[in-house]
Amino acid sequence: MSQGGSAPPGLKSAGSREVSMTIPVAPEMEIVATAQAAALGEYIAMTRDKIDEVKLALVEACINAFEHADCRDEQLHLTFRLGGEKGREWLEVEVLDKGKGFDSTAVEEPSLEKTFQTHRKRGWGLQIIKSLMDEVDISSGKTGTRILMRKYK
Amino acid sequence: MSESCKVSSERRGDVAILWTDGYINNQGGEEIAREAYAQLDSGVRALVLNLEKTRIVNSIGISILIEVLEKVMDKKGVLAFCGLTPTIDKTFRIMGLAQYAEIYPTQEDAVRSVTAHPA
Numbered sequence: 001m002s003q004g005g006s007a008p009p010g011l012k013s014a015g016s017r018e019v020s021m022t023i024p025v026a027p028e029m030e031i032v033a034t035a036q037a038a039a040l041g042e043y044i045a046m047t048r049d050k051i052d053e054v055k056l057a058l059v060e061a062c063i064n065a066f067e068h069a070d071c072r073d074e075q076l077h078l079t080f081r082l083g084g085e086k087g088r089e090w091l092e093v094e095v096l097d098k099g100k101g102f103d104s105t106a107v108e109e110p111s112l113e114k115t116f117q118t119h120r121k122r123g124w125g126l127q128i129i130k131s132l133m134d135e136v137d138i139s140s141g142k143t144g145t146r147i148l149m150r151k152y153k
Numbered sequence: 154m155s156e157s158c159k160v161s162s163e164r165r166g167d168v169a170i171l172w173t174d175g176y177i178n179n180q181g182g183e184e185i186a187r188e189a190y191a192q193l194d195s196g197v198r199a200l201v202l203n204l205e206k207t208r209i210v211n212s213i214g215i216s217i218l219i220e221v222l223e224k225v226m227d228k229k230g231v232l233a234f235c236g237l238t239p240t241i242d243k244t245f246r247i248m249g250l251a252q253y254a255e256i257y258p259t260q261e262d263a264v265r266s267v268t269a270h271p272a
């Protein structure tokens with residue numbers, strides 16, 4: 001588990017174009033965030049299916065924070081970046097909360113078999129994010145959590 | 154701003170088709186479960202969930218769909234999905250839902266298949 005700070009290695013964002021927004025921790029605010037992701041995806045002519053994948057990953061990152069982060073400021077801080085490397089354009093989304101943090105390495109990998117055996121059917125968020133996005137970096141500590149995820153066009 | 158999911162249904166013999174329209178989150182999932190359980194309690198054997206008007210299902214909504222699947226399996230019934238966007242299809246397969254529920258491209262395919270299933 002690493003402490004949030006500068007951009008994580010492997011997801012350098014220098015020279016990118018970015019849009020920032022803050023959303024309150026409130027029901028369905030994740031949908032407000034997805035509208036921004038969709039607009040930027042369309043701006044770089046990303047396919048609708050890939051935009052949908054970014055939107056769902058973003059929804060999962062937001063509702064994880066809404067439910068578990070216990071954000072001190074009751075807000076999520078989102079940054080959307082557009083960039084490109086070697087002719088490949090990408091859309092990157094950063095979801096930052098000022099909550100209590102968590103150890104992402106200690107999160108048990110879910111399976112439907114295990115899910116059937118328990119009353120609690122949840123715990124799929126991180127798995128979905130990692131499966132739908134091309135690159136994901138999670139840094140978390142006592143001052144909050146940052147999920148940085150990138151999708152190539 | 155609400156993207157709340159609307160659910161409608163129609164019974165055809167012992168098959169019920171449920172149509173969703175909008176974002177399936179906890180409220181949307183509960184709406185689907187309410188409708189599905191009512192259909193199962195009235196004697197329906199197979200459920201077809203047509204999600205062609207839904208573009209996002211979050212993990213809370215999916216967890217409720219898993220509960221519906223469990224209830225269908227308890228009753229030795231069949232649950233089939235159709236009209237999934239590629240992203241929803243991919244998400245269901247990531248979670249292993251395709252092992253227990255059937256996934257078809259169209260409603261016609263789904264209804265034909267569950268109708269042919271032995272009771």
